[in-house]
Amino acid sequence: MIPNIAQSLKAEAMVECDPKTGQAVQLRVTAEQLLPAAETLDAAGYFLEDVSGVDVQDGFELNYHFDHVQTPGRITLRLMASHDDPKAPSLALLIPGADWHERECYDFFGVDFKGHPDLKALLLEPGTEPPLIRDAKSRIPAFELSLVYPQPEPEAADDEEAKKAAAKAKAKEKAAAKAKEKAAKADEANPESAAAKPEAATDGEQAEAETPEAKPAEADKQEGAEQ
Secondary structure, three states: OOOHHHHOOOOOEEEEOOHHHOEEEEEEEOHHHHHHHHHHHHHOOOEEEEEEEEEEOOEEEEEEEEEOOOOOOEEEEEEEEOOOOOEEEOOOOOOOOHHHHHHHHHHHHOOEEEOOOOOOOOOOOOOOOOOOOOOHHHOOOHHHOOOOOOOOOHHHHHHHHHHHHHHHHHHHHHHHHHHHHHHHHHHHHOHHHHHHOOOOOOHHHHHHHOOHHHOHHHHHHHHHHHO
């Protein structure tokens, strides 16, 4: 069940979670929606457990987990920061506990938390390259993490498979045409060899040759041997 407080928050998308995950709801928010959502949760008695990040195809996804002492079920805010300009609003002035969490994300992903009072390295040596940035090939799409991100249309996936199959069939047909053309040119270059090639029997001729009526001499020979 989605808490009433979550339904009052402005977000791009919201999904109810399985209770087994320990979350009640997840919301996808923009940079402009993050601070107002955090202010509403803070005023309702929710506290920030942590801020974590993950590098995906769509950017750096930041997760803000809010929990309540008396109301079970976390409320998770998900914010995507771009790879080209990774930045997000800081919650440190509103929620002091966000200070170190944001500095840790700054360490490992290079995300610039705008408005942070003292954004600097927390665990790594200053100037260290963010170690959790993935190479492009190892990044997964954001929709594999949560349903708050648009899922690919099944039809689109089917169309893609159909396109691949059509391209494969076309390539095979093209290769067969080239082989036939090559054989024809070889016959033109050597007409005597082409004339010596036996003509293939049709299916009808082959079937007729295999019928009992087509082999009278062989039948007579068998009858003489029995006598």
